[in-house]
Amino acid sequence: MRLGITDAVKHLIIINVIMFIGTMAIGDGQLFNKLFTLYFPKNDLFQPWQIITHMFMHGGPAHILFNMFALWMFGTPVEQRLGTKKFLFIYFSAGLGALAFQLGYYYVDFYSEMQVIADLNLSGEMLDKILNIDTRQGDYLVGEKLxxxxxxxxxxxxxxxNINQEQFRALFNMNAITRSAMVGASGCIMGILAxxxxxxxxxxxxxIFLPIPIKAKYFIPGIILLDIISALTGQSFFSPSNTAYMAHVGGAVIGFLIMWYWKKNDMNKYRWN
Structure with a gap:
């Protein structure tokens, strides 16, 4: 393994940095977020292109720094071994897998809350307006704003x-899901890590916070397990509490499945080794 950086990794880092600078420098940080962040499909700000563009958006300096460092560290040897086309296939497939896992997780919660408000018989147009009420107060979503x-x-x-307390709580939770947003290359990078x-x-x-060397075959499944626990319990271990944990899981699963298929397939054009 040579030191340095491969072409695809280099260009991905450049695009991510350009998007981050644009987010910080143009439109007070709002223009790029509204256009390129991935919003829940029920959100008025959702646009189809966000399915791809959110992979190049980041929430702050630490977010992009850790992601780009991981992309360079793990992406370079993977691209060297697989070649640029296969590397990019895993990268973007993992990003889409991350999206599917996280949105699926959100939709399970969303439709479980839909059952709670079924008796209200709200029209689709009326419900959409309720879901898009701005409930932000500083860094929090508050029921009073709803x-x-x-x-x-x-x-x-x-x-x-009359809307009872349980139905109001369900509407608030649905509003919170609708206002959720996804940014970052973490899902793509989890696929590359796998x-x-x-x-x-x-x-x-x-x-970085636990400098104990662990073999990759134990380390990576351990990270995925922690993400699953965090998603189910809300308990954050090494990531901010607003991390899209199931996106990490989805990216890693897709990366694993692609590599497993390439490794096991007997047809030479699909093999990675």
Whole structure:
């Protein structure tokens, strides 16, 4: 393994840095976010191109720094081994897999809350307006803001049915899901990390905050397990609490499946070794 950086990794880092500078420098940080962040499909800001562009967006200096460092560290040897085309195939496939896992996770919660409000018989147009009420207060979403925005909508549609506490809670949770947003290359990089681990199972890796060398074949499944626990419990271990944990899991799973297929397939054009 030579030191340095491969072509695809270099260009991916350049694109990510350009997008980050644009986010910081243009439109007070709002223009790029509104255009290129991936919003939940029920959000008025959702656009189809965000499916790709969100992979090049980041939430802050630490976010992009850690992701680009990981992309260089693991992406370079993977691209050297697989070649640029296969590397990019894994990278973007893992990004799409991350998206599918995270959105699927959101939709399970969203439709479970839909059952709670079924008796309200809200029209689709009315519900969309409720879901897009701005409930932000600083860095938090608050129920009082939902209540303030809800009453004018009820009045507009002449809606007189009482909304009980459980139904209000469900509407608030659905609003929170609708206002969720995804940014970052983490899902793509988890796919590359899985590929690296399959090619180098005995390579020793370690976390910055836990400098204990662990073989990749144990380290990577351990990271995925922690992400699953975090997604199910809300308990964050090494990431910010707003991390899209299931996106990490989805990216790693897709990266693993692609590598497993290439490794096991007997047709030479699909093999990676």
């Amino acid at each position: 209540g303030q925005g809800l009453q004018p909508i009820l009045n507009e549609y002449g809606y007189s049915t 590929a690296f681990g399959m090619m180098n199972p005995d390579a020793k890796l370690m976390l």
